[in-house]
Amino acid sequence: MPHRPHVPQPPPPTPPFDALAARRLRAALGMAPEHVAYGMRASFGLPYVTPDLVIAWEHGDATPTSSELVALAGVLWCAPGELVGAPRTLREHRVARGLAPEDVAHAVGVELVAYVRMEEAGEWRGTDRQSAALADVLELSLPDFVTVTGREARLAELLRGAVTTRWQGYVRQVGKVVPLHRRVIEEVLAEMHASYRGELVPTPVAGGFAGVAATASGDAGREFLERVVGVFWEMVGRG
Structure with missing residues (x-):
């Protein structure tokens, strides 16, 4: 079998979670923490999510990972970006858009391993064309673009x-x-x-x-x- 190159996996990110937004969206739907926890277990395969964990997220005592945030957004019928505070890093902007590293790497035209390394280092090294594609796929404003690219x-x-x-x-x-x-x-x-x-x-x-x-x-x-x-x-x- 051909040898597949090792792609470094970034650690589970902790996006700038907006706890108040999560609590407000849940209340607007008439849901209790128990309902949110059940939905994340049943629909998104996260068996460890309990009502206490949901409450901890809403009070800022814990922060959901990228996969947990996407699942929470699904249960609350909102976009992941609605549960994220002001993102600053490349990873945070990607998480806010609900995108996987593979999605961004393909969109901007770089190898996945190269993109993951840039995301881990917080230093964008793409060409002008790739930078324009990055701004497009992550819907970056000019100030966000300057921040994300480490400038x-x-x-x-x-x-x-x-x-x-x-x-x-x-x-x-x-x-x-x-x-x-x-x-x-x-x-x-x-x-x-x-x-x-x-x-x-x-x-x-x-x-x-x-x-x-x-x-x-x-x-x-x-x-x-x-x-x-x-x-x-x-x-x-x-x-």
């Missing part, structure tokens, strides 16, 4: 440099990380630079304590840098 840290680094020095020198580098038109990047970086500079201007305070005003402006500047990626996407969305 968010690099984007944050570039944005901090742009707002604290000369933003013009960062346009091309940001464009390599984020697939946006150059004019959009220029306008957003210019606005961010001006906003950051505005945060650094001491605001007069009662009593004329200049040191207090300077400290306040410094705190505002640090806060701006901490949320610089969020500011970027907010300004892109406005534009």
Whole structure:
């Protein structure tokens, strides 16, 4: 018999489960935890699921695995994504869409073993064409795409440099990380630079304590840098 290559299996994922949504959906259907547990045992072959386990999921004391989440969604007549909080990783987005690793690997045109390794490492290394296919199959927004492909840290680094020095020198580098038109990047970086500079201007305070005003402006500047990626996407969305 031909030798089949070993495909590493990812550990059972723990998606960002939305316990409140699960509890709300169950109540809307008029179901008790016992009904949910029975449905998961009878219809999805999960004999170990008990009412206590369902209650633990709904109270945030435990988190369902990928297969458990899909089964729970089936019992609650909803899409798996309705039971998932805001996904951030490649694996979490896949689980939220109810897809198997094989589904995504086939859709983007990579070997299953390569895809699983990228998912485990949290580092996407596909081509531009494969990246576009990934965004399509996982229905990724542009911010999600940047996060999933491991580019968010690099984007944050570039944005901090742009707002604290000369933003013009960062346009091309940001464009390599984020697939946006150059004019959009220029306008957003210019606005961010001006906003950051505005945060650094001491605001007069009662009593004329200049040191207090300077400290306040410094705190505002640090806060701006901490949320610089969020500011970027907010300004892109406005534009």
